[in-house]
Structure formats: structure tokens, C-alpha cells
Amino acid sequence: MTDGARFRRLRPLAELTRVRMLEFIREPEAVFWVFVFPVLLAVALGIAFRARPVSSLDVAVAAEPAAAQRVEGLLRGAHGLRVHVMTAADADHALRSGRVDVVVEATDMTGDLRQGVTYRYDPTRAEGRAAQLAVDAALEKALGRTDVLEAHEEWVSRHGSRYIDFLIPGLVGLNLMGSGLWGLGFAVVSARTRKLLKRFAVTPMYRSHYLLSFMLSRLLFMVLEVAAIVGFGWAAFGVRVNGSFAALGVVSLAGAMTFAGIGLLVAARPKTIEGVSGWMNLVMLPMWLLSGSFFSYERFPQIVQPVIRALPLTALNDALRMIMNAGSPLAATWSQLAVMAAWGIVSFALALRIFRWT
Amino acid sequence: MIERSNLAVSCRGLVKRYGKLVAVAGIDLEVRRGECFGLLGPNGAGKTTTLEVLEGLLAADEGMVEVLGTEWGGDDRALRERLGVQLQETQLSDKLTVRETIRLFRSFYVRGRRVDEVIRLVELDAKAAARVGKLSGGQRQRLALACALVCNPELLFLDEPTTGLDPQARLSVWRILERYRETGGTVLLTTHYMEEAARLCDRVAIIDHGHIIALGSPVELVASLGAEQVVEVQARGEVTPETLAGLPGVSGVTAVDGSLRLNVREIGTLLPALLSELERRHAPLEKLTTHEATLEDLFVHLTGRELRDD
Numbered sequence: 001m002t003d004g005a006r007f008r009r010l011r012p013l014a015e016l017t018r019v020r021m022l023e024f025i026r027e028p029e030a031v032f033w034v035f036v037f038p039v040l041l042a043v044a045l046g047i048a049f050r051a052r053p054v055s056s057l058d059v060a061v062a063a064e065p066a067a068a069q070r071v072e073g074l075l076r077g078a079h080g081l082r083v084h085v086m087t088a089a090d091a092d093h094a095l096r097s098g099r100v101d102v103v104v105e106a107t108d109m110t111g112d113l114r115q116g117v118t119y120r121y122d123p124t125r126a127e128g129r130a131a132q133l134a135v136d137a138a139l140e141k142a143l144g145r146t147d148v149l150e151a152h153e154e155w156v157s158r159h160g161s162r163y164i165d166f167l168i169p170g171l172v173g174l175n176l177m178g179s180g181l182w183g184l185g186f187a188v189v190s191a192r193t194r195k196l197l198k199r200f201a202v203t204p205m206y207r208s209h210y211l212l213s214f215m216l217s218r219l220l221f222m223v224l225e226v227a228a229i230v231g232f233g234w235a236a237f238g239v240r241v242n243g244s245f246a247a248l249g250v251v252s253l254a255g256a257m258t259f260a261g262i263g264l265l266v267a268a269r270p271k272t273i274e275g276v277s278g279w280m281n282l283v284m285l286p287m288w289l290l291s292g293s294f295f296s297y298e299r300f301p302q303i304v305q306p307v308i309r310a311l312p313l314t315a316l317n318d319a320l321r322m323i324m325n326a327g328s329p330l331a332a333t334w335s336q337l338a339v340m341a342a343w344g345i346v347s348f349a350l351a352l353r354i355f356r357w358t
Numbered sequence: 359m360i361e362r363s364n365l366a367v368s369c370r371g372l373v374k375r376y377g378k379l380v381a382v383a384g385i386d387l388e389v390r391r392g393e394c395f396g397l398l399g400p401n402g403a404g405k406t407t408t409l410e411v412l413e414g415l416l417a418a419d420e421g422m423v424e425v426l427g428t429e430w431g432g433d434d435r436a437l438r439e440r441l442g443v444q445l446q447e448t449q450l451s452d453k454l455t456v457r458e459t460i461r462l463f464r465s466f467y468v469r470g471r472r473v474d475e476v477i478r479l480v481e482l483d484a485k486a487a488a489r490v491g492k493l494s495g496g497q498r499q500r501l502a503l504a505c506a507l508v509c510n511p512e513l514l515f516l517d518e519p520t521t522g523l524d525p526q527a528r529l530s531v532w533r534i535l536e537r538y539r540e541t542g543g544t545v546l547l548t549t550h551y552m553e554e555a556a557r558l559c560d561r562v563a564i565i566d567h568g569h570i571i572a573l574g575s576p577v578e579l580v581a582s583l584g585a586e587q588v589v590e591v592q593a594r595g596e597v598t599p600e601t602l603a604g605l606p607g608v609s610g611v612t613a614v615d616g617s618l619r620l621n622v623r624e625i626g627t628l629l630p631a632l633l634s635e636l637e638r639r640h641a642p643l644e645k646l647t648t649h650e651a652t653l654e655d656l657f658v659h660l661t662g663r664e665l666r667d668d
Contacts, residue, residue, distance in 0.1 A: 015465035194449035204438040205466040
């Protein structure tokens with residue numbers, strides 16, 4: 001084959017990819033969902049879960065005025081506690097809505113606390129537990145307990161271990177999944193409903209070129225998507241990429257290709273946008289919930305862990321966190337890359353086989 | 359029998375079923391090279407299905423199909439290089455411009471025309487940089503033609519190329535097709551407009567319920583009606599086709615929707631006889647129109663139905 005002939009064979013692929021990208025950037029809504037939405041999500045979650053210093057543990061004191069005053073007095077000066085005196089009903093409400101971490105109730109009418117106190121808190125919340133321990137220690141100490149152990153504290157607040165550091169790679173993974181599936185699914189099914197696929201099918205176009213053009217355009221947009229989220233995380237929250245950018249690029253590429261393949265498979269048969277939307281949700285919802293984009297999947301029961309780890313988004317999120325947070329080398333992510341490659345290759349091959357052109 | 363190498367399309371005993379519905383019920387067709395051949399028939403007659411089988415989009419259930427001397431299922435890509443196709447309902451991407459769209463289709467073919475040349479051919483020079491979404495119906499149809507013509511095809515398949523267009527837009531599509539034919543191209547089109555078939559086509563096959571019910575040049579077909587004029591009569595009272603069939607100059611009578619259509623050779627002799635016959639039967643005339651015979655009249659004569667339901 002001459003160079004000219006080889007070039008001509010690739011020209012339709014280049015043209016299809018170019019057209020695909022033109023169509024995308026001329027759709028302002030698509031640009032919003034792919035680039036702006038994840039950044040807004042990062043802002044919202046970054047603020048909601050920003051690392052709060054321990055000093056902000058809130059204690060509600062619900063007791064008769066004399067007892068309340070006594071408790072408040074004992075807790076005054078205790079490090080890291082904010083004390084609010086309120087009625088029992090208000091304290092109950094504040095506890096339920098998470099505005100206070102523990103409620104201290106004193107049943108005694110008088111100022112001495114001889115009948116003891118009751119701590120009310122939610123044991124499943126770490127703040128509740130911490131507040132209960134802190135209040136208890138402060139009261140005991142104020143009432144005369146002496147500490148026998150001399151303890152020193154060393155505070156650690158390292159970049160790379162905050163919630164936002166955990167969140168940004170998860171958002172990158174989630175976005176690569178979303179734009180791969182929605183972007184491809186809608187474009188393919190809309191071309192099918194508009195009979196454009198049928199029109200292409202009567203030309204000598206290589207059918208694999210059509211599908212490959214989606215993969216290629218995803219590859220190019222992937223660079224921009226990852227750069228937008230990672231760049232924003234760095235600029236706004238100081239989230240660093242501890243591993244190499246090349247490794248981040250390779251992992252993102254693997255993720256983008258995997259979800260492009262799955263997107264093509266989901267869009268291979270449906271004839272309507274409604275139909276493909278249902279399938280998209282069916283594919284994505286389990287991964288939204290299980291793959292650890294917003295919180296660690298380690299909290300799910302041990303028995304489902306192998307299933308969760310076999311999901312492509314879990315593999316992508318894990319690999320991204322290894323590179324960005326732990327600073328692992330690319331080679332360390334081989335098992336995640338293998339999971340993604342398996343999903344991507346099988347999906348693409350199957351899509352090419354069962355694809356409906358008419 | 360025409361020699362095979364002169365045939366652009368030939369099919370024999372073509373049958374296509376959708377479940378129990380028989381869309382095409384045994385069609386024989388021969389389209390000569392350089393000819394414009396029309397499939398004329400009402401909606402649902404099987405025109406589009408026939409065309410899609412010939413285009414290689416659908417597999418026939420029975421029968422033989424040859425396009426440019428080749429059967430489908432061999433080197434289909436090489437065959438598609440030589441075909442231009444315009445489908446009935448393709449919506450090209452609104453977000454792309456006219457030039458980008460044609461450029462995309464051009465890239466699929468090894469050989470073909472230059473993009474600008476095709477834009478000129480379909481008279482879209484002024485709209486080359488416009489988005490497809492901003493085009494009128496006629497301009498979109500011309501763009502669809504451009505995408506079909508960009509490979510400089512030997513054979514052009516057109517499915518209802520002017521349906522839904524206003525008369526002016528229809529004329530410009532016809533002009534483009536006539537220009538293509540001057541370069542020796544072959545056209546196979548479907549239509550349910552008899553004016554279109556009469557103006558563009560060298561030969562026409564009239565299709566109804568999956569069968570070809572008449573085949574010939576438009577002039578031959580109209581002549582087969584045995585009439586120069588068609589008189590449509592509506593009268594109150596007992597007037598049956600049989601009572602009018604015997605009148606002088608009448609070669610046939612068809613009842614359509616409460617009125618009678620008379621195929622007439624000599625209108626001068628018929629009219630006085632018709633009027634006195636109606637008077638004799640005490641059937642006052644409600645409506646009487648007369649026009650030159652067309653393909654539409656042949657269709658009505660053959661099926662007892664109108665060609666167009668709109």
C-alpha cells in the first residue's frame with residue numbers, strides 16, 4: 001500500500017472525528033454538563049466537606065437553669081468545645097439536624113451534679129462520639145479527676161488526605177463515565193432515529209471507522225475534561241497530583257476508552273432516546289452508588305467487595321487515587337488497567353457486532 | 359430482451375415480507391444505463407421497500423437482484439463506490455454547515471467530485487457556510503442530493519426526492535437531476551407525483567400493493583388508457599357506469615368516490631350525447647369537469663383509487 005492510499009483510508013476516520021467534535025462544541029448544553037457541572041460539583045462538595053478543625057464540636061446543654069449554668073461553667077475553658085444552652089426540645093431538634101454533636105442532660109434540679117448526667121448522641125457519627133468523649137473528659141477533669149498520663153499531641157493535616165483530595169479523582173472518574181456514556185449514547189441513537197446511520201450504511205464508509213471516530217473524539221475531549229477538573233482542584237483547593245502526569249494521562253485514557261466502548265455497546269441497538277436513557281441509567285446507577293466516587297466503597301459488606309472491584313468505574317477511581325493521592329507509579333495500577341481494558345475491549349467488539357444501522 | 363451489460367439494475371421475482379405483510383409481491387424490473395426510471399405508486403405500495411432492497415439495505419426474501427452487473431453480498435464496498443443514494447427521511451446534522459456535510463460524505467469515497475463543484479451543482483453556493491439547521495426544506499433536499507452526487511455515481515437512487523417541497527423547490531431539484539442525466543448518469547426514483555414521473559422519467563412502472571400493474575414510457579402509458587380526455591361526472595339519480603359506457607367516444611368508465619370518470623376519445627361527440635342521456639334518465643347534473651388524460655387517470659382506471667391520498 002502506498003502512503004497516499006494509506007492516507008486515503010484514514011481520511012474518513014479523520015473526517016468523522018472532526019465532525020463529531022464540531023457537533024459537540026456547537027452544543028452549548030453538552031459543554032456545560034461535561035465541563036462546568038463537575039467543577040460546580042467540586043465547589044459544592046469541597047465546601048460542604050471542607051476539613052473542619054476539631055474546635056468546632058458543638059455541645060447542647062439541656063437542663064434546669066441552675067444545672068445548666070453549672071455544666072456550662074465546668075465546660076468553659078475546655079479545649080475545642082462550643083457550648084449552647086437550650087431547652088430539651090430544641091436540643092433534640094439540633095441533634096437530629098446535626099447542628100450539635102452531643103446533648104448533655106442533667107436531671108438534677110440543683111447545681112451539684114450528684115445524680116449524674118446523660119449524654120445523647122448518634123454513635124454512628126464520628127463527631128458525636130468525639131464530642132461525647134471530649135465533654136465527658138472535660139467534666140471529669142473539672143470535677144477533680146487527675147490525669148496520670150502525660151500526653152503530647154501532634155497534629156497532622158497533610159495535603160493528600162483531606163476529603164477534597166479523595167473527591168477530585170472520584171469526580172474525574174465519574175465525569176469520564178458520564179460523558180462517555182451520555183455523549184456517545186445520545187449521539188449514536190439520535191443519528192439512528194434521524195436515519196443518518198442508514199444513510200451512512202449505503203456509502204462505502206467502513207463501519208468500524210464510524211465507531212472508532214467516537215473513541216477518538218472521546219480521547220481528545222478526555223484531555224480537556226481531566227485538565228478542567230484536576231486544574232480546578234489544584235487552583236481552588238490545592239489538590240496535588242502526587243504521581244506523574246503521564247501516569248494520570250494513561251489512566252484517564254484507559255478510563256475514557258473503556259466508557260466509550262461501554263457507551264457504544266449501550267447505544268448499539270436502541271431506536272429511541274428514551275430507550276437508550278433507560279439503559280444508560282441501568283448501567284451507571286450501580287457505579288454511582290458502589291464505585292466510591294463520593295465515599296469509600298470499603299464500607300460496603302466484605303462479600304460484595306469483589307463485585308465492586310470488578311466494576312470499571314471502581315477500577316478507574318482506584319487507579320486515579322493511586323496516582324493522584326498516593327503518588328504510585330503507573331505499574332502499580334496494572335490490575336485496575338486490566339479490568340478497564342477487559343470491559344472496554346469486550347464492549348467495543350460486541351458493539352461492532354450487534355450494531356443496528358437501519 | 360435487453361442485453362445484460364446495458365442494464366444498470368435488474369431484478370426478477372423480487373419478494374419482501376415483513377412478518378405476514380407482503381410489501382413486495384414478485385417484481386421484475388430492468389433499468390437501462392442512462393435511463394431515468396420511475397416507480398410510481400401511492401404510499402405503502404412497496405416503492406421504498408423495493409428501492410431499499412436494490413440499495414442493499416434490505417435482503418430480499420425471494421428473487422434475484424443485480425445492480426451494475428453485481429449482486430449484493432460480494433464486494434459491496436466497491437459497488438457502493440459507484441452508487442449515489444438519497445433516502446426518504448434522512449435528517450443530516452443541524453450543527454454542521456453545508457460544506458462540512460458534503461466534505462464528510464466526500465471522504466467516504468475514493469473517487470468523486472470536488473466539494474465546491476458539488477455545491478455549485480446543487481445551487482447552494484450562497485449557503486455553503488450556513489448550518490444545515492438554518493436551511494429551508496428545498497435547500498435541505500438539494501444538500502441530500504449533493505451528498506448523493508459527491509461520488510459522481512453511475513447510478514442514482516432517489517426515494518421521493520421532491521415530496522413536501524413547494525413547486526419552485528421541486529423545479530430546482532428537477533433541474534439538478536436533468537443536469538446529472540446529461541452526463542450519462544442513470545436514475546431510479548420513486549414518486550407519488552405523476553407530473554414528476556411524466557417530466558423526468560423515460561419509463562415508469564406503476565406499483566400497487568407490491569405488484570407492477572403497468573410499465574412503459576409516460577406517453578405510452580397514457581395512450582394505453584385509450585383516451586385523450588377524462589370527463590368526470592356527478593349526477594343525482596340512477597346513473598351507473600354501465601349506462602354511460604355505451605355512449606359514443608367513451609373507452610372506459612371508472613367509479614371513484616361517488617362520481618364517474620369517463621375516458622373519452624372524442625369529447626365533441628360525447629358531450630351532447632352525455633347531456634341528453636342524463637336528461638332522459640331524469641338525473642340532473644351536479645358536476646362536470648374535463649381534463650387531458652394523465653398517468654393519474656391511468657392509475658385510477660387500473661385500481662379504482664386515487665394515486666394521492668393527500
